[in-house]
Amino acid sequence: GIQVEQSPPDLILQEGANSTLRCNFSDSVNNLQWFHQNPWGQLINLFYIPSGTKQNGRLSATTVATERYSLLYISSSQTTDSGVYFCAVEDGQNFVFGPGTRLSVLP
Amino acid sequence: DTAVSQTPKYLVTQMGNDKSIKCEQNLGHDTMYWYKQDSKKFLKIMFSYNNKELIINETVPNRFSPKSPDKAHLNLHINSLELGDSAVYFCASSQWGDEKLFFGSGTQLSVL
Secondary structure, three states, X not given: OOOEEEEOOEEEEEOOOOEEEEEEEOOOOOOEEEEEEOOOXXXXXXXXXXXXXXXXXXXXXXXXXXXXXXXXXXXXXXXXXXXXXXXXXXXXXXXXXOOOEEEEEEO | OOOEEEEOOEEEEOOOOOEXXXXXXXXXXXXXXXXXXXXXXXXXXXXXXXXXXXXXXXXXXXXXXXXXXXXXXOEEEEOOOOHHHOEEEEEXXXXXXXXXXXXXXXXXXXXX
């Protein structure tokens, strides 16, 4: 099955800083999504982005499908951005998740 | 209205017991899933259920069984609970071939 890696595993930022999270996958995909798991455990869908670039407020994502990676950009980070960020790719009839990047934004 | 809802949110039980977790989605999706999140936050697929076709992750013990009374519900039954079953279990749904995956709020299962 498809393998998904994420980097870095942990990231600590000062409020207001920018960051880039990376997701690498081992095979071509038709569906890639980014999720945020907040400190209360809720999994929120941020982007559906199998290719190209999308922006939503301070967050944007880019997927380069031919090179099998996706990037999530967080600008002007806030403490509410803390949590774990996952990318997930479609593999047959289910979604495979990466191990996540744990982000801590300090006030 | 909650799109994907699961109950209970917390479940504490003794080893050897049988328990169920319920999941309902009101999005009209045709595919539902159960994921297990371990203590290191790894999310692993347990089951996906699409148009009455069940896809089972072969690593899931047969003590776990999904039951779908209709397209909007996918419940998870667990027999003879073991300590290693302690985890957070997430239900999710999507429209197959469409875009986003939506998650319920999770059920934290603690087996004592």
